[in-house]
Structures are given as structure tokens and as C-alpha cells.
Amino acid sequence: MLCAAVSAVLTGARSLIAISEWTTDAPQQVLGVLGFAADPLTSLRRVPHAATVRRLLQRVDGDALDAAISAYMQARTPPSAKPGAEKGPVRRVIAVDGKAVRGSRTATAAAIQLLAAMDHHGVVLAQRQIASKSNEIPSFAPLLDALKLENTVVTADALHTQHDHGAYLTSRGTHYLTVMKKNHPGLYAQVRKLPWRDIPLGHRTRDHAHHRDEIRRLKAAAFSHLDNPGARQAIQVLRWRRDLSTGKLTIERVYLITSLSVFDATCTELATWIRGHWGIENLLHHVRDCTFREDDSKVRTGALPRAMASLRNLAISIFHQDGQTNIAAALRHTGRDYHRPLRTLGLT
Numbered sequence: 001m002l003c004a005a006v007s008a009v010l011t012g013a014r015s016l017i018a019i020s021e022w023t024t025d026a027p028q029q030v031l032g033v034l035g036f037a038a039d040p041l042t043s044l045r046r047v048p049h050a051a052t053v054r055r056l057l058q059r060v061d062g063d064a065l066d067a068a069i070s071a072y073m074q075a076r077t078p079p080s081a082k083p084g085a086e087k088g089p090v091r092r093v094i095a096v097d098g099k100a101v102r103g104s105r106t107a108t109a110a111a112i113q114l115l116a117a118m119d120h121h122g123v124v125l126a127q128r129q130i131a132s133k134s135n136e137i138p139s140f141a142p143l144l145d146a147l148k149l150e151n152t153v154v155t156a157d158a159l160h161t162q163h164d165h166g167a168y169l170t171s172r173g174t175h176y177l178t179v180m181k182k183n184h185p186g187l188y189a190q191v192r193k194l195p196w197r198d199i200p201l202g203h204r205t206r207d208h209a210h211h212r213d214e215i216r217r218l219k220a221a222a223f224s225h226l227d228n229p230g231a232r233q234a235i236q237v238l239r240w241r242r243d244l245s246t247g248k249l250t251i252e253r254v255y256l257i258t259s260l261s262v263f264d265a266t267c268t269e270l271a272t273w274i275r276g277h278w279g280i281e282n283l284l285h286h287v288r289d290c291t292f293r294e295d296d297s298k299v300r301t302g303a304l305p306r307a308m309a310s311l312r313n314l315a316i317s318i319f320h321q322d323g324q325t326n327i328a329a330a331l332r333h334t335g336r337d338y339h340r341p342l343r344t345l346g347l348t
Contacts, residue, residue: 001053001056001172002056002060003035003036003345003347004019004022004023004026004031004032004047004164005023005053005311005343006099006139006177006311006314006315006341006345007020007022007089007338007342008022008023008033008341009292009311009312009314010315010318010340010341010344010345011141011314011321011337011340011341012331012332013294014293014297015297015299016050016053016057016299016308017050018052019050019053020047020048020049020050020053020274022162023047023053024047025338026345027338028044028045030031030338030339030342031045031047031060033342033347033348034342034347035209036229036292046340047247047293049126050128051343051344053185054301054304057073057302057303057304057307057308058301058302058304058307059167059302060266060303060307061127061303062129062257062303062306062307062310063128063334065306065307065310066126066127066128066306066310069124069310069313069314070125070126070146071254072314072319073083073123073124073125073314073321074147074148076318076346078182078211080341087300089150090174091151091153091265091269092119092151092152092153093118093119093120093152093153093154093155093156093273093276093277093281094117094118094144094147094149094152094153094155095117095118095119095120095121095154095155095156095276095277096115096116096117096140096143096154096155096156096160097115097116097118097128097156097281097284098114098116098136098159098281099113099114099116099284099285099288100112100113100114101113101114101294101295101297101305101306101309102295103294103295103297103298103299103300103305104297104299104305105131105300106300106301109115109132110132111307112130112306113129113130113135113136114127114129114289114306115127115128115129115130115139115140115143116128116143116280116284116311116313117144117147118274118280118284118317119145119156120277120279120280121319121320121321122268122280122283122284122316122317122320122325122336123317123321124284124314124316124317125147125315126144126147127314128132128143128268129145130264130307133164135159135160136160137160140160140165140168141154141164141165141168144168144172148304149172149173149174150168150172150173150174151173151174152174153175153176153273154169154174154176154177155172155176155177155178155228155264155273155274155277155282156173156176156177156179156277157178157179157180157277158179158180158183158184160178160305161178161179161180161181161184162185162243163228163256164309165232166228166229166231166259167229167230167246169230169259170229170230170259173231175258175260175264176230176258176261177256177257177258177260177270177273177274177277178256178257178258179254179256179291180255180256186227187194187226187227187228187257188228188255189256190226191236191257192255193253194221194223194234194236196219196221196236199219199220199221199236200219201218202218202219202220203216203218203249203267203268204215204217204218205271206278211241211244211245212241212244213241213244214240214241214242215239215240215243215288216237216238216239216271217237217238217239218235218236218237218238218267218270218271218273218274219235219236219238219267220234220235220236220262220267220270221233221234221235222261222262225243226257230259231257231258231259232259232260232261232339233257233258233260233261233262234255234256234257234262235252235255235256235257235258235270235274236253236254236255237254237255237271237274238252238253239252239253239254239256255259256274256299258270261279282296284316286308287316287327287328288309288312288313288316290292290328291327291328291331292315294308294309301328309335318344318345
């Protein structure tokens with residue numbers, strides 16, 4: 001039944017009703033591939049009622065489901081991958097980011113919070129639900145425990161610029177690249193007060209997009225006395241944004257720290273990973289909210305909100321792993337093709 005739910009989401013199903021309708025309309029041959037048993041008398045494969053699908057997803061073990069999805073995505077080879085093809089970047093880059101499933105909020109309970117680890121190609125590798133009355137910080141290490149982190153860079157926002165996180169990542173043999181903000185006043189002041197005017201420019205880009213002109217300048221300073229485990233460099237990113245329609249100019253300074261030394265990564269690589277982290281945050285939130293309408297979903301019972309989020313993650317990750325960045329267009333192309341999801345999942 002879970003395979004049927006995944007197949008339905010791969011064709012754009014946004015709700016339990018849509019999943020049930022897809023399963024009900026699926027041809028008998030497709031139902032056989034999905035594992036539905038045939039009636040011994042009629043030889044017909046009967047599909048479960050929508051209420052049965054709801055009860056199953058309400059009771060599913062969210063940790064077990066996410067662990068299975070994580071193992072599948074890490075083991076899956078994209079159809080486009082060819083033996084002997086040119087390999088990508090030497091270092092793997094993983095972003096850690098949290099999201100609230102706003103539609104799960106009730107009059108007596110806050111919205112469910114999820115923390116995910118995804119590579120910079122948009123493939124979700126792991127996910128955990130954050131305990132109620134807690135935050136993302138305690139879930140950081142458990143989220144990454146099941147992942148192979150050797151020769152990896154983990155990017156994260158300011159909430160995860162923590163001593164314990166730095167020590168954990170260093171002990172796992174990986175590097176980190178995290179944002180610094182005023183919620184860590186001592187470290188923030190230490191980085192901000194560096195003589196940035198005297199530090200040479202390391203990287204510069206200029207882009208014209210979305211009716212604005214944007215310039216990014218990056219400077220990096222080797223610094224062995226940063227108050228964070230394994231920290232080797234401080235980074236300043238200066239962004240100028242001019243709205244071409246209104247002429248308004250916005251200047252923003254962002255500070256980061258990293259365990260990568262000047263010998264581990266170039267300024268161009270650092271700039272690419274920083275921008276990649278922000279891009280992945282925006283991309284996944286946009287796809288889940290705009291394409292799959294996650295925030296409009298009103299499922300709130302049991303494990304339903306997390307299970308549906310996991311199925312959306314799986315669909316998004318498969319499309320991204322197969323090189324399809326426009327998820328909305330991919331879903332429109334799939335349409336009511338009942339065999340395409342089976343081929344995508346490697347079931348046929």
C-alpha cells in the first residue's frame with residue numbers, strides 16, 4: 001500500500017483522497033506490480049478504501065519510514081547515471097534545514113516541526129520530527145547519525161552554530177560551514193570585528209534575475225583562535241541588491257565560520273556552497289508549499305503529517321536525483337501515466 005501511495009505522489013497527488021483515487025483508477029496490471037493480492041475467485045485485485053489508507057499512515061512509524069526512505073535514496077542509482085561518466089565535485093555537501101508543517105497546527109497543538117538533511121542537488125537524505133516543546137538543536141546529531149559523512153561538508157544556519165555540533169561533526173571526520181548571528185554574541189563579535197577592510201577579496205559575482213541586480217563579495221580569513229571546535233576560517237559575505245523596478249538598494253553582511261582551512265577549499269568553492277545552501281532552503285520550501293500545497297494540507301491525526309511530508313520528500317528527491325529540477329513540469333508530464341512511477345521506482 002505504501003508503494004501505491006508513493007506512486008500516486010510521484011504523479012502529483014497532494015492529499016489522501018487523491019492517493020486513494022489514483023489507486024482506485026490504476027489498471028489491474030499496475031496493482032499487481034504494487035503488490036495487491038488477487039481475489040482467488042474473481043482474480044480481481046481490490047484496492048483499500050480511503051479510510052484504510054488514512055489509518056495506515058496514521059499508525060506508521062515515522063522514524064522507520066524516514067529510515068527506509070533514507071536507505072533507498074542513498075542506495076538508488078539514477079537512471080541517467082552511466083558507468084565511467086565524469087564524476088562531480090570531490091566533496092559532498094549536505095544542508096541541514098528545518099521546516100514547520102503549518103497545516104498540522106490545531107487549537108491545542110503547535111505545528112509539527114521537521115528537520116531534514118539534503119544534499120545540494122535537492123535529494124533528501126534523512127528526516128526527523130522535532131519533539132514538542134523543543135527545537136532543532138537536540139535533533140541535529142541523531143539526524144546525521146545514519147549518514148556517511150566522510151569527505152563531506154555540512155552547511156547549516158545560525159541555530160546550528162553550536163559547540164556540541166562542531167565537536168560532533170569533527171569527530172565524524174566531516175567539515176562544517178555555518179552562519180554566525182547575534183544569538184552567539186561572543187563568537188559573532190569576534191568574527192565581526194576582524195579587519196575586513198584590509199582582507200583581500202576572495203570571490204565576486206554579479207547576477208541579473210527576478211527584476212533585481214545583485215552583487216556578492218566574499219572574503220575569508222584564516223583564524224585558528226575562533227571559539228568553536230575545529231574552526232579554521234571566518235567568512236564575510238557582502239550582498240548588494242538593487243530592485244530594478246523601484247531602485248531600492250539593500251546591503252546585507254553575513255558572517256560564517258568553517259572548519260575548512262585555506263588548503264581544503266577555495267573561496268569560489270565556499271561561495272558556491274553558501275549560495276547552494278540558501279538555494280536548497282528556498283527550493284525545497286517552494287516545491288513542498290507551492291507544488292504539493294503542503295501548508296494547505298489539513299491532515300493532523302497521528303503520524304499523518306509527517307508521513308505525508310516523507311512521501312513528498314521522496315518524490316522531490318527522486319525527481320532531483322534524476323536531474324529534473326522543475327518538479328511542477330515533471331508532474332504535469334507524468335499526468336495519469338500509471339506505468340511511469342513504476343519505472344521511476346525501478347519496479348518494472
